[in-house]
Amino acid sequence: MTLVNGIEADAVSVQDRGLSYGDGLFETLAVADGLPIAWEPHISRLRNGCQRLRIPCPAEALLRAEATRVCAGLTLGVLKIIVTRGANGRGYRIPEVVNPTRILTTYPWPAFPGSRAREGVLVTVCQTRLSANPRLAGIKHLNRLEQVLARSEWDSHHYAEGLMLDAADRVVEGTMSNLFLVMDGQLVTPDLADAGVAGIMRGLVLAEAPALDMSVRVASVSLEDLRRAEELFLCNSLFGVWPIKGLDGQAYRVGPLALRLRQRLLAQGCIAAQE
């Protein structure tokens, strides 16, 4: 089911600035038993993104009511929320009166192979780079051509994800996930000040790691750091945590931290129990 500004519909205006310029934001949430998981941090990131782009953010109560409506009866699935600067004709200039467009849609659960979470995944490094812009870094905006190009670099099921670097050869994230390393017994994730999306699951991992006696550090990460790492894993709001068992030919041990974190996040209801 899809709601566009609260009305059941499957289309938006051709004048919508989301289409014209990618002038908007989105959130992708796991849904279990009709309820979106990690609603608060997702809405908080959406609100922050709207502030950064100066788009009036729809009221949380309204979004919540519409999310409840589209997710009703969904045992396991995906909720996508898009907020754009609305339909306002031609030209980059922001109109004086903005009526944002909000779109809530549900999708079937992607049904990742369960082995990925238990046994780890293979990952490759993409040629497509992430461009740097502090004004856009961190938020989940609709300008995603770099991810589309990066994701088009492999089409086999061999790789579950591709890692993206910035122009300065820093490792930033996966095309659809964030990256963590265990180095010298410490948990490290790339700094996203210049590029990348500050994933909700990334935030949950950062928040939960200390409870597992892991100190965490947000830092600049190089390919050399990945080579030296004791453990690597990916995270996002749908699959939760995937250990990386291989990166372009280099093998990594699966877990133990990724598996412990996954268990903890599952137990707290932050990850949808897939099986």
Next chain:
Amino acid sequence: MTLVNGIEADAVSVQDRGLSYGDGLFETLAVADGLPIAWEPHISRLRNGCQRLRIPCPAEALLRAEATRVCAGLTLGVLKIIVTRGANGRGYRIPEVVNPTRILTTYPWPAFPGSRAREGVLVTVCQTRLSANPRLAGIKHLNRLEQVLARSEWDSHHYAEGLMLDAADRVVEGTMSNLFLVMDGQLVTPDLADAGVAGIMRGLVLAEAPALDMSVRVASVSLEDLRRAEELFLCNSLFGVWPIKGLDGQAYRVGPLALRLRQRLLAQGCIAAQE
């Protein structure tokens, strides 16, 4: 009038990848007496953009027939063509079968004050930077948040345009136009290998300048180069050529090259005769 895939409509699917990811391209053409101006170079750039993004480009004959239909009876106006990777659900991965979406819409002529072309315009330098990505540079794709943010930096009618730099302090272009400098008697325009849109009017200016005994050079341009320039002007497909008479307090002489180029492009039918 708007045609979506050849059918009169004013909406596109909420699943369109143009909306989800800005996964597409656009062209903006001036229309005079029912005919789009500079059709061939616009379609050539669209085709090139489709190749770069690996979107199947709609046949030119089809686009031409639809353009003729939407532009019929339009004495002076704007034609916008959008081509996206179509409606394909969730996820960055490009689906095996792509049915691109094409949208052709007309808009009223923006009616710029005629004084801008004759007497020149005032311009400011924007704080928002253009990010660098050679994979996306030059083409007119739908990821335009940087332009939206830059254009939001001024709201008065005082400035007609804002200039954008990249992260390395190189001057790239205006938010909606390309920039030319006259330096040491030579015509110079910024190199767009890393960022920027290769404008159709920019191409026409580069092609016509030698006939006015001007040598042309595509080069890296700094703010210091702008300060030293003898003449500055902007160009795009709608307004043609605008001399810059002032940039953040520094005054420039208006023309003579910009005015001569404008006359030449007007005479050749490359610029819509506005008045």
